[in-house]
Amino acid sequence: MRWACLLLPQLAMDVVLRNHPHPERALVLVDGPHARRRLYAVNEAARALGLKPNMPLIAAQAIVDGFQTVEHDPAAVEHARGLLAAWAYGYSSQVSTQFAHALVFEIGRSRSLFGAWPELRQRLAAELRELGFRHRMAAAPNPQAARALTNIRDGLCFDEDNLVPALAKMPLERCGFDADTVQALQRMGLRKLGAVQALPRAPLARRFGQHVLTHLDALHGAATPLLTYFQPPDAFDARIELGHEVESSQALLFPLRRLTADLAAYLSGRDGGVERFTLILEHERHPHRPQLPHSEVAVGLLAPERDAAMLFELARGRLQQARIPAPVVGLRLLAEQLPPFVPASRDLFDPRPQQALPWAQLRERLRARLGDDGVQGLAVHPDHRPERAWRNVSGDAPTRSNKTVSAPTNTTRPGWLLIEPEPLREPLARILAGPERIESGWWDQDDVRRDYYLVETVKGQRAWAYRDAGGDGALTLHGWFA
Known part of the structure; x- marks a missing residue:
């Protein structure tokens, strides 16, 4: 051994x-009774001023101030x-x-x-x-x-x-x-x-x-005394006393970086990750606000994480969005949901640029900055009507519906579908494909009967446009091809 x-x-x-x-x-730690305060420890700057541990505080103040x-x-x-x-x-x-x-x-x-x-x-x-x-x-x-x-x-x-x-x-x-x-x-x-x-x-x-x-x-090594071995706790709870009142989230970033770094070290030691943690902003009790509760900022992740920089970025994004109702005197980080951590798989020859972020980390940063509802995924929905053929999904929900629907073969769909169809104002050069008829929606009172065409404008743009089924009126623009 x-x-x-x-x-x-x-x-x-x-x-x-x-x-x-x-x-x-220059900084010193003091302890002892009020009448006999002494220096417990001094940093290098204080030692350069002539201050030493165990020196009476009164004597230290007589030697130097500041x-x-x-x-x-x-x-x-x-x-x-x-x-x-x-x-x-x-x-x-x-x-x-x-x-x-x-x-x-x-x-x-x-x-x-x-x-x-x-x-x-x-x-x-x-x-x-x-x-x-x-x-x-x-x-x-x-x-x-x-x-x-x-x-x-x-x-x-x-x-x-x-x-x-x-x-x-x-x-x-x-x-x-x-x-x-x-x-x-x-x-x-x-x-x-x-x-x-x-x-x-x-x-x-x-x-x-x-x-x-x-x-x-x-x-x-002839006889080694028995030792008691440490067991890591099941939760992480750390607090930093700020020493003064802080009224902006920007001033909280320095202690926040330290707390998230400590959390990452703790998680690395127990080979785990964190899926949710809480920042607790402690407010000083004032006589005119005796019942003011501490503020809490929840930081949730879609997957377990333990990278210090990543945890800090997510916590900073949530903290900057939070409203601070009163000056903060202490910052506490509490993490109780600590699932196992599984590192993301990487290719042997990773083609990802050095400056780029993996999708999971980019998604978490966007959610921290824009909110949980600000980042959504898209999922295929079984409906022939183009405006109803997709759905918003959140988190890691599946991006494809379990239901199946028959779809026409050998068809193309535009990458950009307009929110609302509008008249096609660009002059046409030619019709490249069509018509493709879509008739659907009779069961929900939103029946559509359209003939869709792939057209090219005089400017060379390719569009997806339709007119009423069987008609010969003006085309209505529904999407653009890249």
């Missing part, structure tokens, strides 16, 4: 920065850990969140799918950057060793043959021991893990406790 560890050293700050429109500005403060939200951090675990579930069914500030997941069985460690690491790093999380990664034969290696350098990978020599060179403070144990061992002159491993086990256990031997065995 081989385990990968994903260390998230700045997870609390990343949770805020990935949803912040200006992450380059930085933004955000309340540290442990619940949001745990939600982010769950999102990352659901994302990692797409690479392994054995994902654990038991390690502080880290995820571990087994990758040995996935080599045939994702390649060796260099290729897999590159792929994981690219997806994590897209999600907005800083990280360090390492791989080892057991999860405890992988976790310890992330304390040394990003990208390390050792197998059973070279793991023990690599662990022997590790500083004790990077091996996962508690601070008191590390300090006591260093007072004995021990600096590397190999020196501790060489000590007699019985005296070491009597002086420092059995937990030291347990951790040593876990690092070397």
Whole structure:
């Protein structure tokens, strides 16, 4: 077996920065009692101003001003850990969140799918950057060793043959021991893990406790503690606090893009798609509007989808059509209908131009922009009368009726049928075919008796025109041929 560890050293700050429109500005997370507020975490811009974690907020404000403060939200951090675990579930069914500030997941069985460690690491790093999380990664034969290696350098990978020599060179403070144990061992002159491993086990256990031997065995793979594995939830529910009132849908596009990207990562991890999700616009409760409900924007798809760009385009189209009755202070995305996802089949030699969209995606974008009734299909209807020989259909309804009707053979029909027939005003050059008689409709009081002709005008246009059956009056235009 081989385990990968994903260390998230700045997870609390990343949770805020990935949803912040200006992450380059100085920003700090604060927590603690009101009278003793302290800096929980700082971003790079704030660190450049001299601010550090655990610094009292009053001291930070005395040093410099102009930085933004955000309340540290442990619940949001745990939600982010769950999102990352659901994302990692797409690479392994054995994902654990038991390690502080880290995820571990087994990758040995996935080599045939994702390649060796260099290729897999590159792929994981690219997806994590897209999600907005800083990280360090390492791989080892057991999860405890992988976790310890992330304390040394990003990208390390050792197998059973070279793991023990690599662990022997590790500083004790990077091996996962508690601070008191590390300090006591260093007072004995021990600096590397190999020196501790060489000590007699019985005296070491009597002086420092059995937990030291347990951790040593876990690092070397002699005894791996049991892990609790993550199971992805059956629904996706994520929320972004905006921090200020937003009155236009345009200002909601930045958090919407983040939410749809997170939804796509979640769906990819569980190998599923989404057929319907809801955007919930949260409004602040005002004294004169205490009963104002949250607004909901439903986004429905005709087929399951999980592409992040596609989900964002559909949600944006629906959101721009929605009416926002009051300023928005929070945006929530809820997806509960998560059917299996089946990728669209593609030809080996795909003739589709690079800039073109598959029909399914184009249809969904048009429906999002124009509404559910704005995009319709056409279906053949069993009726000889041209104006009644077709029907509008919605969604993925069949485009051909199950009923059959006898039709004349060796006939052509125009691609453009006029909404209402009108007199043929263009002078005729000749009649190319006809007459074709159509008599129908006696049963619904819309009886027609017509003789149809394929004609050519003096301008070279080909038209479909008719006159009353058996008559010789002027022709009436009913359609044009391309």
